[in-house]
Amino acid sequence: MNYCRMSGVLALASLLWFGACQSGPKPDKNFLSVDGNRIVDEKGRTVILNGINYVTKDPNKYYDNVNDDRLFRQFRNRGINCVRFGLSWRGVEPEPGKINEKYLKEVDKRVRLAEENGIKLILDMHQDLYGGKYGNGAPDWATLDEGLPHKTGDIWSDAYLLSPAIHKAFDNFWNNAAAPDGVGIQDHYIFVWKTIAKRYVNSPSVIGFDIMNEPFSGSESRTILHKLLETYGTIVAESTGNTLSEKELLEMWGNESKRIEALKTLNEKESYRRIVDSAYEEVCAFEQGPLSQFYQKVRDVIREVNKKHILFLEHSYFCNLGVKSSFLIPKDREGNNDPLCVYAPHGYDLVTDTDEAANPDYNRVEVIFERIFEAGKEKRTPIVVGEWGAYYMGGEYLQPALHIIGIIEKALAGQTYWAYWKNIEKQDYFDKVISRYYPMETNGILLHYNNDYNNGKFVVEWEENNEKSVSRIYVPNINILKNIHIDLTPKSDIKIISIEGSNSGYLEIFPIGNKRSLIIPLQNQNLNHRNR
Incomplete structure (x- = not known):
């Protein structure tokens, strides 16, 4: 049996057989918990998280945010009740096994500011392109790229797909290869989470822990990209009679202007579903293999020291594009799903971070969120969309932002917009999308x-x-x-x-x-x- 093909059927069967999700334990005062597909407070009220990302990626600026007391008051005033607050592995553990107390004391300050302003923090272990050597996240000692070359593309995120160095670093992470001290690098990462979970066990302003930002499958991504491009090429050939070689497809994807031009033709829902669904089995193999095993290990270690906080679990990098997620919710000792888990997907159209970011295709966007909410029902957890938008200075972003927030509201999901940056409140979408009426x-x-x-x-x-x-x-x-x-x-x-x-x-x-x-x-x- 191909388990990845059957997982959706099995998930539906489990819904019919077992009904609603298992409720979490009754939360302590001021803590939030999970009840079925709802996040709830200690009074049992349904809580909608309306938030924003606040992530500092530059290690030279970890401690520069001296005006955060004023910023957190502004968050409160503008109706932001949740902040996805970025942590850095290299900030917490700059040397193997050594915790940077100075860094964590700065985190302590933000935890106190959140509590003073009635804001909940999702502590997000953030990474982009694996680590600080190529982006941000892992310390250099945990970036085991084995000397392979690093390649980039027109858009920063292209390096995920192009860089042998990044592929190898992720492969070694999922394989728990030994760090310089002989301990597996994944074990080091989990040790960091245990440290954080224990430190904030009695902090009600921390709602929970976002275990890894956009988990990436490593070298297996080449197969996934091949599947996506191959299916796109087939659709082009069927509609135009023009057959594109693999080289032509890769060149098209690697060039921003050619990619944008190609995306203009990719605006039918059925065609886009066909493309993203073509990579489902390969993405499923990663999600139900290394990623689910990792989530289980992290969960077990965190629960040794902390049974109060929610685990925010993200899907694979490729699910951001609309491939349906299938990772497994980690189990407790009795074999039941851990009741304090939330599905925390990201959703971005393919024009994100390009010059056409203000002009997403609504059909593609709707397919992406359609797949997200399908997966959420199968996982039987609440959904908090951890990242979406990424609209920066310039451009007219109101209509695409309104379209997406409308989808999120309809699904009764929480959200943390990507991302806070100076003067964001002056943008056309801010007052109608982030600082808006909500329950x-x-x-x-x-x-x-x-x-x-x-x-x-x-x-x-x-x-x-x-x-x-x-x-x-x-x-x-x-x-x-x-x-x-x-x-x-x-x-x-x-x-x-x-x-x-x-x-x-x-x-x-x-x-x-x-x-x-x-x-x-x-x-x-x-x-x-x-x-x-």
């Missing part, structure tokens, strides 16, 4: 919500399960509430709470134990947040 904490089951800008209204529906806990809606500008009609059905008491130092605040809705709906007109979207 922060909902009494009972959240059924639906969205910011419907076409019809000028924010809508949320939910089913209350008790008459004790209030539901809380983030409001970008509470002054607007004085001059508009709030449609709450059935009616109950409400309370408007301001956030000190800003015009923003919360709308608290007192429960009556019923199915509820709330409609707020969307007006004056240039909100001009005021920070003192």
